[in-house]
Amino acid sequence: MIAGLARDAKREAEATNERRVLALAGDRDRGIDAAYTAIEAVEPASTAVVSTREGFRFEEHRPRSADELLGRTHEVVVLDCHEQFVPNALGRCVGAVDGGGLLVLLTPALDEWPGVRDRFDDSLAVPPYGVDDVTGRFRERFVDTVRAHPGIAIASLAVGGSEGGVVERDGLARETTRETESRTEPTAPPNATFPAAAYEACLTGDQTRAVRAFESLSPPGNAVVVEADRGRGKSSAAGLAAGALAAEGADVLVTAPAFRNAAEVFARAEELIDGGDAGSEGDVAEDESRRIDAPSGGCVRYLPPAEAAELPGDPDVAIVDEAAALPVRLLEGFIDESLSVAFCTTVHGYEGAGRGFAIRFRERLLDGPLAVRDVRLDEPIRYARNDPIEAWASRALLLDARPAVDEAVAGSALGEATYRALGPDELLENEALLGEAFGLLVAAHYRTEPNDLARLLDAPNLSARALVAEGRVVAVALLAREGGLDAETRRRMYEGERVRGNMVPDVLTSQLRDEAAAEPRGLRTVRIATHHAVRDEGFGSRLLDEIRAEFGADDGEEANADGVDYVSVGYGATPRLLRFWRRAGYRTVHLSTSRNDASGEHSAIMLRPASDAGRSLLDRHAAAFRDRERDGLSDAHRDVDPDVVAGALRACPAPMPIDLTETEWRSVVGASFGPGMYDSAPGAFRDLAMATLIEGDGEGDSGTAPLLDDRERRLLVRKVLQGRPWESVAAELGYVSTAACMRALGDAYEPLVERYGTEFALRERHRFTGE
Known part of the structure; x- marks a missing residue:
């Protein structure tokens, strides 16, 4: 039964150049046996297994390391969801399945799964909460999508059932008249300056257009912006262009949030420089600089974002991959008339969203000295355009979540917006509300990912608040309860033990040596986003005021049982953000001594008291921050941007005593x-x-x-x-x-x-x- 189900799904996937999912639900050991049966039935050329178990005869990955699959594809990917179901891992596994391939899910019995707690749930149970406080709403919603979407076959493997299991649905689309999409053989456009091999390596017309646009990078003073959903080949196109430019003698600087994000760029560049024979004339260095040298004297080299933004070595061309995942301040470093630059960004994806890039950075790019050319890639590379599994993953993980359309929000009056809680039960029942709220978070914060969707729905320490105008979400905040820890936990934290989910108390206790800092109860703003159609009109500040009013106490009072002693935030400090949070009533208590590797920014922690206990906490840490900065600015903070220093000090409520002789x-x-x-x-x-x-x-x-x-x-x-x-x-x-x-x-x-x-x-x- 399993073998036939797998063969039918694989046959239809190959016929349509789409992907299919086979969900094996029930006992874990029986699921693993059934997965082997399915694999043997379809005889794939390559298989990867993502599981907490070991000993498979296939390529293995752990759920927390599923990003190792990025840049590679397989005919079959098996995701074992039993012991640790990580939403991020699901996104990576879907992306690693080729057209014509299968994603095999091993799950508990679907009706029981929402009530099962696993190691991922343990990570959501931050002190003082326990794993029993974690809910199963994310899995409840996920199971509904598995049962509803086309292209997903389900077999029940409950202990004591029939030998082969029971087929709940076969997942076949039954569109026998559908024809496999044909692709035009790529050729070099007339008057192309890149070598013909760069165009012959393209797989779609979109890629060909992108490579042609990259030709404009040969002289300085130009910019190309490439936008695409995941799997459209933008990184491959950038790599072909990088190889062609290096072959011409150009110094091509590549950056991305991590080298793995740029691995495809380097693979395609090396392929072109070597003429398809890796290891011939091109030379890939083994050191951390990740460099390919071309016979012409040109090169393709990688540097982390903060370092690359300084443009060391005066490169001729810069290529920024996953640009949406980098802060605007760093991106601005590449707007230099002495070079040309390409910004490649994912519009919807589990590694970042391009909306923030488009909203915040595009205007600055257009106002700069570079001539800008835009390219959009829509045609998938590895599977057909209407692949049902892409649509399923997008809905299940909200990869395509979007805020309300501009026309529905523009003109909303600040005073008429309604402050309200977004309860997880309501979000589970109201898909439109969930999509708008999560879409705002995705648009504003590149780090918002599928794991955050699970946290929003299931984590006991998290809650969401919003401003709603005419039924549309115009501002939203994701909030985390922190502190309120018992004496024993505070002692362990002070002595070096990490306590999950308590960022601000942890910094104040372990780094700043205040053992009592984790006793007051805090509410940290994890994410806050305002719809760009009403940005700078006060909605974010009003939302923060409403949150403080709801959870805080009146002056001179202690917080009530459900309230907190202070509200807080931690973020990568920029002058603009420091000004926003100061004007919202927050005050600086810490500025990190090291920079974030991706953002290149020092992290600020700011508090706003909401009770006498919160005021006491702020007073002693503000004074300590003032005294640290007096001495530390000539030491650990000697290289911090002076505008960031000024902004952080301006938000310090502890006056500097003047007692000069x-x-x-x-x-x-x-x-x-x-x-x-x-x-x-x-x-x-x-x-x-x-x-x-x-x-x-x-x-x-x-x-x-x-x-x-x-x-x-x-x-x-x-x-x-x-x-x-x-x-x-x-x-x-x-x-x-x-x-x-x-x-x-x-x-x-x-x-x-x-x-x-x-x-x-x-x-x-x-x-x-x-x-």
């Missing part, structure tokens, strides 16, 4: 109004700079003119707080000479003397000004 005031006043030198009292200058940046001289929030302009604030950070050499500070900030930079620093301290100067300091100033 008369000798120190003489040095400060002398450097500001007379012939004195900064070097005579650097500590005094540092205290005044800290006080000024914390108290907020530079944004004029109160409607008054700022004390310092942007360049003067950067001068205080770079020279006084970070201790950079005069020469480098002058060059970076555009002063004509180091002498001019020194004079500018003295000028910048004049209003600081006016603000903080004692009677003695003002008398000293009078000696030089007569005022």
Whole structure:
């Protein structure tokens, strides 16, 4: 029975160049035996198994390492869902099945599966919750899609059933008249400058058009933006172009969130440079730089995003793969008129979504110095256009989730939007609401992935809140409860044990050495997104205010049983985001000493108190942050962007005490109004700079003119707080000479003397000004 079911599914898949799914539901051991039966029946050329078990005679992967399948395909992929069903792994497995191939799912009995808890559920049970608090809504929804979608065969293998199992559905589409899609043999377009081999390696007309567009990268000053759903061959096209450009002698710099994301680019580039004979003349280096050298002297080399954005070695061409997965700040580094650049981005996929890229970055790219050309790839490479398994995976994992259309949201009034909870039961029952809310999160955050869908529906520490206008979700926040941990757990955390799902308490306890920090209860904003049609109109700030009002306590009160002591957030710090969170009432307590490998940003943690206990937590950590930065800015934070430093300090609620001696005031006043030198009292200058940046001289929030302009604030950070050499500070900030930079620093301290100067300091100033 299993053999016949598998053969029928495989036969139809091959006839239509589509994929099929065979779900073997029931006892695990019987499922594994049935999977072997199915594999032997279809005799695939290649098979991979993703399971927590070992000892299969096929290629093996663990569920948490299913990304190893990326860039490779198989005729059959078996996903064992019994001990650890990871939604991300399902997405990777679907993507690894070739047209004409089978995805075999080994699952518990479908009716029982939503009630089964496994090792993935353990990861959702963050303290103080247990695995019994985790629900099975994601699996309930998933089972419904398995039973409803075409192309999915189901066999029940319950213990005690018939020998071969019971067929619940055969999954056949029964469209016998469907013909296999034919593809036009690719050829080089007229007047093509890339070698004919680059075009002959293309598999679709879309790929051919993309490679032709990449020809524009040969001279500097051009940009190509390639957008596609997953499996359309954009990375292959980029790799063929990279190989062709390197063969012409160009230095091609490739970056992506990780090298595995760019592996296809390098495979195709090497193939073209070697003339189809890998290992002949092209040379792939074994070191971490991941480099292919062409006989012409050109090369294709990989660097991580933060490093690549600095354009080391002055490349001729840059190719950014999975661009949607990188922050806009890094992408801006590639907008340089001295080179040409390609941005390749996935529109819908489990590794990132292109909507944020399109919304946030496209305008800046078009306003820049590069001539921009757009290419869209729609035709799948490995399977037919109407493959039912692609549609099933998109729905089951919400890969194609989208926010409400712009026309339905544009013009929504802030005051008329309704604040409401998005309960997981309601989201499970209302597919449109779930799609809009999750679609907003996907659009705003490239890290939103299928695992997050399971967390949203099942994790006991997570909840969602939204603003809804005319029935449409215009802003949404995903929230995580943290803290409230018992003394024993706090002790273990303080002594180095990691406690899942408690990011802010963990940092404050283990890194900043506050054993009591995990006792207050917090609510962290994991994700927040506002529909781009109403962005910058206050919806995000209002949503945060509503959340704090719902979960917090009135001033002078303790949080109630369901409330929290503080709300918090952790994110990659940029000046814009620091400003947003500060204006929303959040205050800085930490700035990480290391950069995120992908974003290149330092992470900020900010709190907003919601009870007396939260206020106490904020007060002591804000003061500690202030004191750390006074010394750390010339050490661990010496290279942090000065605008990020200024933004983080501006959001620190702990004023800097000013207690300068008369000798120190003489040095400060002398450097500001007379012939004195900064070097005579650097500590005094540092205290005044800290006080000024914390108290907020530079944004004029109160409607008054700022004390310092942007360049003067950067001068205080770079020279006084970070201790950079005069020469480098002058060059970076555009002063004509180091002498001019020194004079500018003295000028910048004049209003600081006016603000903080004692009677003695003002008398000293009078000696030089007569005022």
